[in-house]
Amino acid sequence: METNGSNSNSNENQPSDASNIDRREKLTEKEVFINHAEVAWQERRREWVGDQSQKSQRAPREPIMSWTTTYEDLLLSTEPFQEPIPLAEMVDFLVNIWQEEGLYD
Numbered sequence: 001m002e003t004n005g006s007n008s009n010s011n012e013n014q015p016s017d018a019s020n021i022d023r024r025e026k027l028t029e030k031e032v033f034i035n036h037a038e039v040a041w042q043e044r045r046r047e048w049v050g051d052q053s054q055k056s057q058r059a060p061r062e063p064i065m066s067w068t069t070t071y072e073d074l075l076l077s078t079e080p081f082q083e084p085i086p087l088a089e090m091v092d093f094l095v096n097i098w099q100e101e102g103l104y105d
Helices: 003-012 017-030 036-049 071-076 086-098
Strands: none
Touching: none
């Protein structure tokens, strides 16, 4: 019977399941999880990508490099371009050259 008495004492010291649930609900109401890493990532992404609403309003630009420009023209020229070449335009140019030479499938 002593073991029953010690068990009943240990049960009295432990809170009931209902009070545990009440405590959890109060904690979740008070504490709001903020993912600071995601917030920082979204801010960096916004800086990198820019305002998407303005991008759709821009008119397409004319390519900076001529369609007749060859790979050799780029390699042999020491003069800088008048304005920076967008990455997408340079990638398209290189892919076209590599496809012509059979280096890109």
